[in-house]
Amino acid sequence: MHTARLSIRRLGVGLAAAAALSACSQAVVVEPDFPKPLVEPLPLAVGLRYSPEFTGYQYAEDLPNDVDWSFDIGAANRALFDKVFNEMFDRAVDLGEREPAAAGVDLVVEPRVEALEFSLPRQSRTDQYAVWIKYKLHVTRPDGSVITDWPIAAYGQSDSKRFGGAKSMAVATARAMRDAAAQIAAELADRAKVEAIISGENPDTPAPADEVADAGTAEANEPSEEVALGDELVNDAS
């Protein structure tokens, strides 16, 4: 009897603690639902390499004198990139553990989340919840040579008056992810530029950094593809 009473007391304390903890934390989960880009697909096959860190991406931050915030965007990450690359290319293949050559793809994209930041209305002194996500797309040829490391700085905000709390933050996060997808789609819509960069046929497009290093000093003054495309994309984002 004594044991049973103790267990009930422990259960009660546990439930109270769980309730208190849940009241002091906000969990942001983004629905994996994104629109199809309205662009003509590139006549190429792309291999997608998703790391477990990317498809299971979580971020948590304990704010002083405030609730704790946690973000779970792993499933949405995968849905977003699946949707964008399936629509932007003739064929998109989830490589898993496979070698790109065996999958018959023209290039390989490995997306990463470099950083996630957010701000609350009380911090920005506005009515907006805001989220910044920095992605990086590591793009290689099937033989592993680097085409580019494409940085994407995405931003989203949501009016605190419409939903408030975790729901508004989730909307802001989804908008930041849409912003990333929009940048990828808009950039890849410039078909001529993309094809020239990938094929290396454009005389204005410099060779990748590793090839430049191998080729010797005569070509070493030319900037690498990675720098050229990366700079342009960074400038577009700003």
Next chain:
Amino acid sequence: MNWSTMHPDRAASVLCLASLFLLNGCMTTRVEESKSAATGISADESIVIIESSYHAGNETEDGFVDCVTKAVQKGKASINVYPDEAFVDDLFPWFEPRFMPQGPNALPDLMARPGVAEKIRASGVRYIVWLNGDTERTAGGGSLSCAVGPGGGGCFGLAWWENDSSYEAAIWDIEDGKSAGAVSAAVRGTSMIPAVVVPVPLIARTQAAACKGLARELQAFIVNEGPS
């Protein structure tokens, strides 16, 4: 008005309306339009109402867009409104905040993109209405304190604040590929809460008034072919 002969239900309604009137703060409203092209809309055409980009510093509240969208679909001059979220999704990524056209001059390039003109034609959207502006608290003051004791509680004092709701709707005619003009609504109002034991809030709903004024003017602007 003879209160003694009035039906009790009707008297209650009048009292209710009177109290609602008293509970509103005072407001001044200014609604304007400038028209640069003939308009008009047929029954099978619609408009889409989109808030301008926050990348350009616009902070129009989502709720205000919803309010105007609902309001222009009501009344004698009601207009069909295509859902903004569906429109933006259908045309992804060209109406995302980072890429949305910043002026009617961008329309030809936008329409030339693969699939864009077809999608817009299929939606039946004739006009794009871009909403700009927001509601800000411009001033405030006073003090209000409340206390609770064993014998009861109460409040004493006066708190007040002033809100400024200023919005503009720019109307682009997709068929003609140019701006048709703009309508604007600016509402300034002072709200206050005087309290002698019981606080009595007198709220100036500036945003709701701006929504109503802008929607009415927008209907007139689009439906009337000449100057409205």
